[in-house]
Amino acid sequence: MQNPVGLKSIDHLEFTVDSLNSPTVKLFHKMGFQVTAEAPKKKLFTQGQARFLVTEEAGTCHSRQYFQKHREGVSKMSFQVDSVEKALDQVLKNGAKLVNDLKVTETQEGVIKTAAIQGFGDVLNEFVERPSLLFRPGFTTSEDQLAQPLQTRVSRIDHLTNNVPKGEMEHWVEFYKRTYGFIETRYFDIKGKKTGLNSKVVQLADNSIIIPINEPEVEGGKSQIQEFLDLHKGAGVQHIALMTPNIISTVGELRERNLEFLDVPKTYYELIASRPFKVTEDLGVLEKLRLLADGDEHGYLLQIFSQTCIGPLFFEYIQRKKHWGFGEGNFQALFDAIERDQEKRGYI
Numbered sequence: 001m002q003n004p005v006g007l008k009s010i011d012h013l014e015f016t017v018d019s020l021n022s023p024t025v026k027l028f029h030k031m032g033f034q035v036t037a038e039a040p041k042k043k044l045f046t047q048g049q050a051r052f053l054v055t056e057e058a059g060t061c062h063s064r065q066y067f068q069k070h071r072e073g074v075s076k077m078s079f080q081v082d083s084v085e086k087a088l089d090q091v092l093k094n095g096a097k098l099v100n101d102l103k104v105t106e107t108q109e110g111v112i113k114t115a116a117i118q119g120f121g122d123v124l125n126e127f128v129e130r131p132s133l134l135f136r137p138g139f140t141t142s143e144d145q146l147a148q149p150l151q152t153r154v155s156r157i158d159h160l161t162n163n164v165p166k167g168e169m170e171h172w173v174e175f176y177k178r179t180y181g182f183i184e185t186r187y188f189d190i191k192g193k194k195t196g197l198n199s200k201v202v203q204l205a206d207n208s209i210i211i212p213i214n215e216p217e218v219e220g221g222k223s224q225i226q227e228f229l230d231l232h233k234g235a236g237v238q239h240i241a242l243m244t245p246n247i248i249s250t251v252g253e254l255r256e257r258n259l260e261f262l263d264v265p266k267t268y269y270e271l272i273a274s275r276p277f278k279v280t281e282d283l284g285v286l287e288k289l290r291l292l293a294d295g296d297e298h299g300y301l302l303q304i305f306s307q308t309c310i311g312p313l314f315f316e317y318i319q320r321k322k323h324w325g326f327g328e329g330n331f332q333a334l335f336d337a338i339e340r341d342q343e344k345r346g347y348i
Contacts, residue, residue, distance in 0.1 A: 002205050004181045005090045006082035009208055010157050011128050012044070012051035013240065014076035015310070016063040020056050024072055024310050028052060030257050031315070032154070034147035037139040044135055047149075049156040050242055053078075062099075066122050072310050074237035077119060077160070078126040079209070084113040087127045091117055094179050099124055109134040117179075120162050120172045120213075121235030148257070152249035154242040158318050159203075159210035159326075163228045163238040166219035169198060173213060176202040182211070188328065189217075197225050207324055214238065222348050224338050231312040239305070241316035247302045248281065251289050251317055260307040262338065264290055277323075292330040299323035303330065 017024050020043060033045035033052065041056040055075075057067035066075035081087040088102055100116035110131035119125035130136075164172055176182040182202040189198055196217030203210040216225040228238055244250040255261070269287040272279065277295035279286070281302070286293065291302050299322025306315045318327075342348045 002181050005087045007180060007204060007209060008080045008082065011078040011080040012053050013074050014053040014055055016055055016057050016067045016075040017072045022072065025054060027309055029146050029148055030259060032148060032150035034149060035142045035144040037135045038142045039138045047153050050154055062124060069122060070232050070234065070236060073232060073313055074123060076124040076126055078128055081127045081129055084115050084127045084129045088115045091179050096179050105137050107134060107137055112137060120164060150250060150253050152244060152246045154244045156243050158241040158243040159212060160240045161212045161214060161238045163214045163225050164235040165229055166216045169200060169213050169215040173200050173202055176211060196223065227347055228312040237313060239314045239316055241318050244317055244319050247291060247317055247319035248285055248289065251291065251304055261290060262305045262307060292327055294325060294327040294330045295323045301325060301327060303327050
């Protein structure tokens, strides 16, 4: 049965930070997000349907425990569901570990229901059911005086990638399939000159929630995934892909704001014309912005990856033009670019 839990979308991702003066807050403003609601020690950043809840670690709550172990990063993935009671009943039947039991809060705007289970690593999976105009009790709407909206804003979270230790990828693939009814859609085995990774993609059939899962190719060696695991001190969200309707406009403006992206060699663009898809964009513009292209006879996508910017976490920007792949044809170019950066830093 597909989607037995009744997942609708990624409601938001929670970032645990040291303080609300963290560079992460400044980063989200630079990326075009704006604060739309806030509460003591919490700010909700919104752009299109993508929402990031920034929480200053405090007390003995999960966010503090996460910060003490991993520092800043994604501590919770929150899913909007049709019914929290139904979702919780279903996932517990499927073997999930309960962390926060059903909580029902009545407000003037309506009833909010939440519950949470343990996800991969130390990341919680939360279920939320609420009126569309209300975020959480205790939050007030906010006018962000520091907002820097983009001319072409992102529309939603396209996908987010989980990095796990060697030998755990299959376990978490099965977790998502068993718990949520996800389907497995892709497998990758990528090798660079010195390192490698294995990756599988699980998702809802309608593409509304997509989660690639990476593990290092070998245990104990140095690699791109292992470096993340070492820096993050365990499994975590490696990158978040943001969908945009016009990546040239979005990335062009972000470059003007000095958001840093991975570089790719000039020779990459010499080969695009020979690949099995035809881009309508000017290749000179793609090269200038260092955008990657991939696809097939049915369609293509454009994408780019930022430098790491919240600990070892980075962002991807993606525009889809009738193509729901992940830039498989670009994986080698991306992998090689990260290897070159690791070599410059003396990691490998």
